[in-house]
Amino acid sequence: MTIAVPVADFLVLPPRPDSTAELLAESARRRGLAVEPLPSSAVPARLRRAVGGHLYGGPIFAGVVAADLDLALLEPADDWLARLPYEYTRRDITLTTLGEARWSRTPMFVKPPRDKTLTAGVYADGTRLPGNERYPAGTPVLVSEIVTFLVEYRLFVLDATVHAASRYATNGRLDPAPLDACAHRAAVLDFAAGLLDACADSLPSAVVVDVGLASNADRGDEHWAVVEANMAWFSTSYAANPDQVLDVVLRAAGPCHRLAPRDQAFTRPPTPAG
Structure with a gap:
């Protein structure tokens, strides 16, 4: 199920959109959003301070564009991974x-x-x-510490729940596949549920969390662990459902006036233009 947004909303894309941006653009158009690919980080006057803006793009582009569009960019704290309990990282x-x-x-x-x-x-x-x-x-x-991840998954999280997901690597090599087609689906969702229940207050409401099955050669065991957390508005979707990924991106980079109080601590300050 996708989440309805006001018809006045629009999605801004960077000058050189990648495959994820193109998939999100198609999804946005299907639900009635205008898609605005920009030739540079300069925002046209007709869009400046417009109501209902969202974006997908890199940090430099997003930091500049967000100032003109009055967007709130959600991202995890720099030390989030370092502060996680050892049971979720399994490494120092x-x-x-x-x-x-x-x-x-x-x-x-x-x-x-x-x-x-x-x-x-x-x-x-x-x-x-x-x-x-x-x-x-x-x-x-x-x-x-150096660890070996046997398989890695990308989770697009919305309100502390996995909203879209994809495998993206096997043995360190790119290997995208929808989560529903993966043998580890149940294990991934079980691990994610425990993690998100324990750490919901330390993450923004829309975020990407990567997890993986790690191998410890010294101990001869395998265990699930968090790889990292990232901004949803700058994360490759791989084989995840683009309609559901868009739900997370729209929340992660949306109008400041819609920012929930619990997300205020996770906003990136806009970069002044010029």
Whole structure:
């Protein structure tokens, strides 16, 4: 079931829309929303401060466009993953800075908490991390133990419930499939239900959470764990139902006047134009 929206609503897309943006555009048109692909981050005067705007696009584009459209962009806190109970992560995770991580002399997995400017991956030690003007020492990063995920799933979450989902990787390789077609469907939903029940207040009402089946070679066991959380308005849908994904995106990047009080703590400040 999809969620009805006012007919005055419209969806703004970035200059170079990806496959997810194209699927969302088709879904938006089917339900009567206008779709507005922008040639740049400059918002036309006819849309500026218009009522009912939403967007899908990258953080830089979204930060600028949101200011002109008066949008509230929902995203998880940078330290959400690091604050999760161990039973949901099954590995030690620390939110630190790139400058601090460069001092490490042990292998580690490093990723930015939200923006994708730094390539996430395994680094032999801190000396292998980038160190130029594009990556200042104060850049926040999540540093964790190295784990192997056998299979990974993307969950589009709305009001602490899995609203749409897809497998996206197997053994580290892209392998999209609808959740309903996957053997792990019940296990994924069971793990997600426990996680979202325990952590509902620490996430925005519309968000993406990735989970996976991890393998620990030292202990010889397998267990479900959270991979990360991301902004729904900048997440690939893979094989998830685009109509249901759109429901989550519309809430995650919508008009400020519709922002629920419980989501105020999860809004990204808009980037001033110019």
